[in-house]
Each structure stands twice: as C-alpha cells, then as structure tokens.
Amino acid sequence: MEKATISSIQMEELLTTEETPTENYFSYKDNLIGSLLAIFGHLIISIGLNLQKYSHIRLAGTKDPRSYFKTKTWWLGLFLVIVGEIAVFSSYAFAPLSLIVPLSAVSNIASSIIGIIFIKEKWKPKEFLSCGLAVIGTYLLITFGxxxxxxxxxxxxxxxxxxxxxxxxxxxEILAFCSLLYYYKQKNANYLLIILMLVALLGSTTVIAVKALAGMIIVSIQGTMQLGYPIFYIMFVCMVATSIAQASYLSQASQLYDSALIASVNYILSTTLAISAGAVFYVDFRHEDVLHLCMFALGCLIAFLGVFLITRNRKKTKAFEPYVAFNSMPGVISMHDNGSAVQPDFGSSFSYGALQSNDSLSEVYTPATLPVVSEEAASAYNALEHNKSE
Structure with a gap:
C-alpha cells in the first residue's frame, strides 16, 4: 500500500513538472521593462541623430572651417546614438521579438517633435494627426503584444x-532573396520595393540573431555562462554580416529615392517580416488568443499608417545648386558693392545698363538713326519710278 502511494505521489510530481516548464513563462513585468528600454533607446537615438544634423547645419551656415567631427555637438550626438543602441539591444533580452520590433515607430515620432526644437522645422496641423495615430498604434502594440x-x-x-x-x-526566405537579387543585379530592376524587400529579408535574420545574443548575455550575467556555445559566435557573425548588407542596400536606395519614402516603406516591410520571423523562430504567439492577435494586428496597422503619414508630410529637401558670386571673382565689380553697378551707370537712377535713358550720353553711346526723307523728295522719287515702269 505504501509503495502504491509513493508511486502515485511521484507520478503526480512528474506530471506537475511537465505541465509547468521552467524555460517558458509569462511576465508582464519583463514586457514592460523591454518596452520601456526600447522606447527609451529609440528616443535617445532620435535626439542624437538630430544633434548631429544640427551640427552639420550650423557649420554649413557659418564660415567655420572646422570639420563636423571636430565639434562637441556631433560627438555628443554620437554618444547618445550608442547609448540608445545599447538600450534597444538590451530590450530584446526581456520582451518578445514581435513586440520590440514595431516600437521603432517611436523614433519617427520623436524625430518629428525634436526637429522643431533643434532644426526649427515647421509643423503643420495634419502632422499632429500622424503622430497621434503612431502613438495609438504603439499603445495597442504594448498592451496586446x-x-x-x-x-x-x-x-x-x-x-x-x-x-x-x-x-x-x-x-x-532564401529563395525569395535570391530571386529579388537576380532581378536587381541582372535585370537592373532598381525599384524601391525590390531594394527594401532585400533589406527587410536581411533584417528579419538580424533581429533573430540580436535577440539570441542579448538573451544569452543576460543569462550569462545571471550566472549560467552561455558564451562557450558555438551558436553564440555564429549568431554574432550573422548579425554583423546582415547589418552590413542592409546598410549597403539602404545606401543604394538613398541615391535613387527620397529618404522620407524609404523610411516609411522600410519600416512597414522590415517590421512585417521581423514579426513573422519572431512568430516562426521564437513562437511568440503560441499562447495568445484571437482577441489579442486581432488587437495586435490593428495596432501594427495604425502604427504603419501613422509612420507613413509622418514621413509623407515632411518636405523634400531641395538639392544644393552651386553658384559663383560676382564678388568672389577678382576684377569683377559687384552689383551691390557700395552702390556701384555691374555696368557703368551714367545717371542718378538705379538701372541695369541698357535700361537707362541715353539722353545725356555722347554720340558713341547714342543709337544709330536712319536719315529723314522729306515729303517732296519722296513724291519726286515715286514719279521717277513710275516713268521708268512705263
């Protein structure tokens, strides 16, 4: 009897340990920590990038001969970008991949707001609606992620x-990437959608590697060393290689298309494929019900719409048209140089050369005139011509 009770107790303990695995768990606290780290990181990155942009604009508007990397503002921006990237990298260790990736919409919201402070960009009323949609989408992503x-x-x-x-x-993914690469390289199909699809396919692999690396580092810090596994270094090489390839394709796209359009389309494609990769590799949605899935999808769509409208409202920067000023060439008198004109001005009124009255000029400058023929000479000439014809 005692053996039977002991065996039944052991069986119950075995069943309970199988039903409650220690590897998988639910934690809204970890979700909140990861979301806050991602939001903070993207916000700091936006501030850093705007500081660097402000440094470039400030140097371009003055006669400062220094290079941009010799200014404190540019280095402060670079420091903030590095801190933000570290925060975003750390967020992947706490929250699911499918939740962290869409939160990059925060960078677009922050860039629109911070641009008003640093670069004095003008805001239109419709941009408030765009940022509002992006904020609502971000809230739904965090709540129903x-x-x-x-x-x-x-x-x-x-x-x-x-x-x-x-x-x-x-x-x-490999078949799709090879097909797009063939059309892009061999057929010269330089369409924006093809280039950014290549970037998105590479990006889905990058975020898988980033989450694996961040998670293994956190587990190692907690006491269980993971840096001795070969998969850690495989993921590191994969992350670096795909990131470099993404930067190369984005650079090629920026030479052909507007940066605002690239930002919105790249966010939509990269986020969609990254969520798909997280759902397949890490099985992020295995315990989610239909309501949460629908609300999460709605949040993604609203965030996509908000980011698209934000980037669409931005004015396209005019290309710089080089010119040569008159006062930069030796021997040429400037039009506004102490009141002197480009061409000699013989009168008191301001005019541009030939537009001035020529009454007071000498014969050299007077226009040529035809000889005046009197009426009597004209009638005699006409009679002579009539007699000849007869």
Whole structure:
C-alpha cells in the first residue's frame, strides 16, 4: 500500500513538472521593462541623430572651417546614438521579438517633435494627426503584444534553429532573396520595393540573431555562462554580416529615392517580416488568443499608417545648386558693392545698363538713326519710278 502511494505521489510530481516548464513563462513585468528600454533607446537615438544634423547645419551656415567631427555637438550626438543602441539591444533580452520590433515607430515620432526644437522645422496641423495615430498604434502594440518568454540558452536556440517550421521559413526566405537579387543585379530592376524587400529579408535574420545574443548575455550575467556555445559566435557573425548588407542596400536606395519614402516603406516591410520571423523562430504567439492577435494586428496597422503619414508630410529637401558670386571673382565689380553697378551707370537712377535713358550720353553711346526723307523728295522719287515702269 505504501509503495502504491509513493508511486502515485511521484507520478503526480512528474506530471506537475511537465505541465509547468521552467524555460517558458509569462511576465508582464519583463514586457514592460523591454518596452520601456526600447522606447527609451529609440528616443535617445532620435535626439542624437538630430544633434548631429544640427551640427552639420550650423557649420554649413557659418564660415567655420572646422570639420563636423571636430565639434562637441556631433560627438555628443554620437554618444547618445550608442547609448540608445545599447538600450534597444538590451530590450530584446526581456520582451518578445514581435513586440520590440514595431516600437521603432517611436523614433519617427520623436524625430518629428525634436526637429522643431533643434532644426526649427515647421509643423503643420495634419502632422499632429500622424503622430497621434503612431502613438495609438504603439499603445495597442504594448498592451496586446505577445507575452511569451523563454530563457535564451544555447540549447534552446539550437532547438529552434533546427525545427522544421524555421527551416521551411528559411528556405522560402532564401529563395525569395535570391530571386529579388537576380532581378536587381541582372535585370537592373532598381525599384524601391525590390531594394527594401532585400533589406527587410536581411533584417528579419538580424533581429533573430540580436535577440539570441542579448538573451544569452543576460543569462550569462545571471550566472549560467552561455558564451562557450558555438551558436553564440555564429549568431554574432550573422548579425554583423546582415547589418552590413542592409546598410549597403539602404545606401543604394538613398541615391535613387527620397529618404522620407524609404523610411516609411522600410519600416512597414522590415517590421512585417521581423514579426513573422519572431512568430516562426521564437513562437511568440503560441499562447495568445484571437482577441489579442486581432488587437495586435490593428495596432501594427495604425502604427504603419501613422509612420507613413509622418514621413509623407515632411518636405523634400531641395538639392544644393552651386553658384559663383560676382564678388568672389577678382576684377569683377559687384552689383551691390557700395552702390556701384555691374555696368557703368551714367545717371542718378538705379538701372541695369541698357535700361537707362541715353539722353545725356555722347554720340558713341547714342543709337544709330536712319536719315529723314522729306515729303517732296519722296513724291519726286515715286514719279521717277513710275516713268521708268512705263
């Protein structure tokens, strides 16, 4: 009897340990920490980038011979960008991938607001609506985002890496990337959608590697060393390689298309594919109900619309047209140089050369005139011509 009770107790303990795995858990606190880190990071990045832009504009508007990297403002902006990137990188270790990626909309909202302070950009009333939509979308993303967490150990990452859903996803992604690359390189199809699809496909791989690296570092800090696994260095190489490739394609796109259009389309495509990668690789939505999925999708759509309207409202910067000023060439008199004219001005009124009255000029400057023929001479000439014809 005692053996039967002992065996039943052991069986219950075994079932309870199987039903409550220690690797997967739910934590709204971790979601909040990750979301706040991502929002803070994108906000700091926006401030840093605007500081660097302000430094360039300030040097261009003055006769300061210094380069931009010799100014304190530019270095402060670079420092803030690095701090923001570290915060965004850390956020991937706390919250699901599908929640962190859409929060990059905060950078577009912050850039629109901060641009008014640093660069004195003008705001139109419709831009308030655009920022409001982006804020509402961000709120829905945080509220109804996935809440599935997993310790990023080396074993778990390898298990996800060799799972058949992810292998199938990678096969489709590789085929799509090779097809787009063929049309882009061989057929010279320099369409914006093709270039940014290449960027988005690379970006979905980048965020997978970033979350794996951030999670393994946090687990190592907590006491379980993960840096000895080869998968850590494989993910690091993958992150660096795909990031460099993304920067290359974005640079090529910026030479052909407007930067505001690139920002909005790239955000939509990259976020969509990154959410798909997180759902397949990390199974972010495995325990979510239909209501949360629908509200999360609605939040994504509203954020997409807000970012698109924000970037659309921005004025296109006019291309710089070089010119040569008259006073920059030696020997040429400037039109506004102490009242002297470009051409000699013989009168008291301000005129541009030939537009002036010529009454007081000498014969050299007077226009040529035809000889005046009297009426009698004209009638005699006409009679002579009539006699000749007869």
């Amino acid at each position: 996935p809440n599935s967490h997993e310790k990023m150990t080396g074993e778990n990452i390898v298990i996800h890496l060799v799972s058949w859903p992810f292998l199938l996803y990678m096969l489709v």
